Amino acid sequence: MAEILSTIQSPKDLQGLSYKKLNRLAEEIREALCQLLGQRTAHFASNLGVVELTLALHTSFDFSRDRLIWDTGHQIYPHKLVTGRYHDFDSIRTRGGLMGYPNPDESEYDLFMTGHAGCSVSVGVGLTSADDLIHADENRHTVAVIGDGAFASGIVLEAINHAGGLKKNMTVVLNDNKMSICPRVGGIADCLDRLRMSHLYTGLKTEIQRFLNQMPVIGDPVERFLAQTKDAIKAGMLGGMLFEELGFRYIGPVDGHDIRHMQKYLAKARDLDAPVLLHVVTEKGRGFAPAEEDPTTFHTPAPFARENGTAVPLKKQKSSVPYTQLARDAIGAAMQRDPRVCVITAAMCQGNMLEPVREEFPDRFFDVGICESHGVGFAAGLAKAGMRPIVDIYSTFLQRSYDQIFQELSLQGLPVLLMLDRAGLTGPDGPTHHGVFDLGYLRPFPNLTVMAPGDADELARMVDLALSLEGPSAIRYPKCVAKSVERIASPLEYGVAETIEQGDGGLIIACGTMLAECHQAVEMLRKEGLQIGLINARFVKPLDTATILPALELAPFAVTVEEGMLAGGFGSAVLEAACDAGIETARLHRMGISDRYVEHGDRQDLLAELGLTAEGIAAECRRSAAQSEGPRPTAQPTVR
Numbered sequence: 001m002a003e004i005l006s007t008i009q010s011p012k013d014l015q016g017l018s019y020k021k022l023n024r025l026a027e028e029i030r031e032a033l034c035q036l037l038g039q040r041t042a043h044f045a046s047n048l049g050v051v052e053l054t055l056a057l058h059t060s061f062d063f064s065r066d067r068l069i070w071d072t073g074h075q076i077y078p079h080k081l082v083t084g085r086y087h088d089f090d091s092i093r094t095r096g097g098l099m100g101y102p103n104p105d106e107s108e109y110d111l112f113m114t115g116h117a118g119c120s121v122s123v124g125v126g127l128t129s130a131d132d133l134i135h136a137d138e139n140r141h142t143v144a145v146i147g148d149g150a151f152a153s154g155i156v157l158e159a160i161n162h163a164g165g166l167k168k169n170m171t172v173v174l175n176d177n178k179m180s181i182c183p184r185v186g187g188i189a190d191c192l193d194r195l196r197m198s199h200l201y202t203g204l205k206t207e208i209q210r211f212l213n214q215m216p217v218i219g220d221p222v223e224r225f226l227a228q229t230k231d232a233i234k235a236g237m238l239g240g241m242l243f244e245e246l247g248f249r250y251i252g253p254v255d256g257h258d259i260r261h262m263q264k265y266l267a268k269a270r271d272l273d274a275p276v277l278l279h280v281v282t283e284k285g286r287g288f289a290p291a292e293e294d295p296t297t298f299h300t301p302a303p304f305a306r307e308n309g310t311a312v313p314l315k316k317q318k319s320s321v322p323y324t325q326l327a328r329d330a331i332g333a334a335m336q337r338d339p340r341v342c343v344i345t346a347a348m349c350q351g352n353m354l355e356p357v358r359e360e361f362p363d364r365f366f367d368v369g370i371c372e373s374h375g376v377g378f379a380a381g382l383a384k385a386g387m388r389p390i391v392d393i394y395s396t397f398l399q400r401s402y403d404q405i406f407q408e409l410s411l412q413g414l415p416v417l418l419m420l421d422r423a424g425l426t427g428p429d430g431p432t433h434h435g436v437f438d439l440g441y442l443r444p445f446p447n448l449t450v451m452a453p454g455d456a457d458e459l460a461r462m463v464d465l466a467l468s469l470e471g472p473s474a475i476r477y478p479k480c481v482a483k484s485v486e487r488i489a490s491p492l493e494y495g496v497a498e499t500i501e502q503g504d505g506g507l508i509i510a511c512g513t514m515l516a517e518c519h520q521a522v523e524m525l526r527k528e529g530l531q532i533g534l535i536n537a538r539f540v541k542p543l544d545t546a547t548i549l550p551a552l553e554l555a556p557f558a559v560t561v562e563e564g565m566l567a568g569g570f571g572s573a574v575l576e577a578a579c580d581a582g583i584e585t586a587r588l589h590r591m592g593i594s595d596r597y598v599e600h601g602d603r604q605d606l607l608a609e610l611g612l613t614a615e616g617i618a619a620e621c622r623r624s625a626a627q628s629e630g631p632r633p634t635a636q637p638t639v640r
């Protein structure tokens with residue numbers, strides 16, 4: 001089936017192809033995408049939507065010298081397929097295989113490793129400016145491709161402001177498919193909706209048809225349609241003028257599935273002496289009916305088989321409950337109990353599994369779009385006025401809000417709860433998405449309580465505790481099925497760790513859900529005759545020095561275990577506390593992620609490579625036990 005695609009070694013091979021062949025190639029690319037989704041979870045609907053756009057871009061420019069930046073980068077699969085990676089495509093998102101995002105190590109056509117939304121225009125402005133200074137005679141052109149969801153990020157508006165002022169020629173292709181992962185939100189979304197209705201859009205007829213179908217039956221639909229279309233065209237022109245006022249030339253809306261049409265406007269954009277916003281209208285999920293109908297589910301669907309145009313899930317949904325769901329349930333329960341509690345997501349309603357909460361509490365559910373920094377600032381305002389906001393954002397994306405956590409939350413001491421989902425290794429998305437920096441970036445704030453549930457049973461209790469606090473707090477939990485660690489659990493008390501096992505052969509201090517692996521390691525070692533103590537830290541800040549330090553002092557060795565960067569992390573906190581208390585630290589070993597980026601791959605495989613499994617932890621204990629001189633004689637701990 002991949003008759004043409006299999007012959008494309010580089011975009012240069014696209015140059016001689018007729019439109020008929022390019023359109024056939026588009027079909028083959030879609031087929032390759034569908035086949036991949038039979039094998040594993042991957043980004044799907046966004047990629048189906050940009051097939052023609054990708055071909056138009058690569059036939060209009062030579063990106064071995066011109067510059068192409070894919071914003072976010074999750075829609076890069078068709079680009080990978082035509083830039084020499086067709087034969088490796090099956091390996092995408094697997095350990096050692098192609099990355100699911102742009103990766104400069106894979107191809108000269110991937111300029112930046114991206115993964116977080118909103119970076120493309122800033123980077124593009126930088127490239128354009130440098131090319132003007134360094135490669136002035138080479139006439140390189142920069143193109144940033146950005147979706148309408150990412151387009152509303154604050155950083156994009158900052159970049160547009162800058163580019164409009166610099167007035168240098170570059171092209172921002174706004175890929176407008178009306179969707180973020182969920183339907184896009186906000187005033188810019190409304191503005192784009194009206195722009196889509198303006199006269200330049202060649203797909204207007206279909207749009208009219210859809211529009212009429214959606215009209216309520218009261219009144220005369222045709223009359224109402226005409227009135228609204230007139231308004232839309234007027235507003236559309238004004239919307240275009242908005243970009244013009246900002247210093248951009250606005251072209252569009254253009255049908256993003258018409259290669260010839262896009263080539264025409266890309267050439268126009270290249271030749272204008274100004275930054276250009278090319279507004280391209282595409283359909284997310286294009287070419288596969290189930291994805292067209294439900295682009296949210298098909299943003300990153302689980303593997304499926306195609307049967308008569310439908311998608312049949314291949315794997316049974318896991319029946320076990322992930323931490324994300326426990327978090328969602330705890331949030332919902334808190335909102336049920338307390339009308340001051342509200343929840344904020346940054347375009348990740350689906351990923352955060354918050355749909356039922358959105359349904360039940362529409363007034364207290366806020367999707368701020370891909371605007372994490374605004375989300376935290378917004379929460380601060382809500383808290384100041386008396387609400388109890390919960391900001392539910394993936395660990396990696398919360399990094400975007402660092403200054404708001406500092407200025408608007410911590411400095412004000414406001415009671416906002418940050419829920420850091422996907423904290424730890426996230427698996428196939430890779431280094432752009434691993435949530436491994438949070439402990440390092442949250443620990444320095446003096447009044448921020450930082451918790452990490454040791455197991456399934458602690459998460460909801462931590463949410464309740466956090467909501468009872470008068471200051472800011474954070475709870476981190478990973479992307480995995482929630483496990484329970486069998487024990488008689490002690491009640492959750494503020495700032496108090498839980499001692500699960502006593503043992504004079506050594507000590508493990510577990511941070512967060514590493515507890516289950518640590519617990520298993522203790523059991524394995526016990527069978528070998530090594531009695532290891534186990535502490536479930538529960539609190540990263542404040543650290544329970546009253547429990548941890550005496551145990552540390554008595555133990556022949558101690559190991560801290562965390563799913564995150566070692567620099568500034570939980571182990572560092574223990575090390576600092578020990579050092580401050582004058583306890584010898586040579587026998588304290590920290591397990592976690594050393595000074596490097598972790599690649600993409602199956603989460604469990606990645607953890608195993610890092611030694612963050614029961615076997616790995618047990619092995620570290622055996623090594624440490626062998627190095628230590630046996631139990632130390634000190635009877636009295638010096639710190640209490």
Ligand SMILES: Cc1ncc(C[n+]2csc(CCOP(=O)(O)OP(=O)(O)O)c2C)c(N)n1
Nearest residue numbers: 046115116117147148149150179180181347
């Ligand atoms: C800073 C940041 N927040 C959240 C995400 C998660 N995310 C990945 S793709 C996506 C939707 C992007 O929508 P859009 O830009 O319109 O692209 P589309 O998928 O519709 O083509 C989101 C929210 C991210 N990658 N980066």
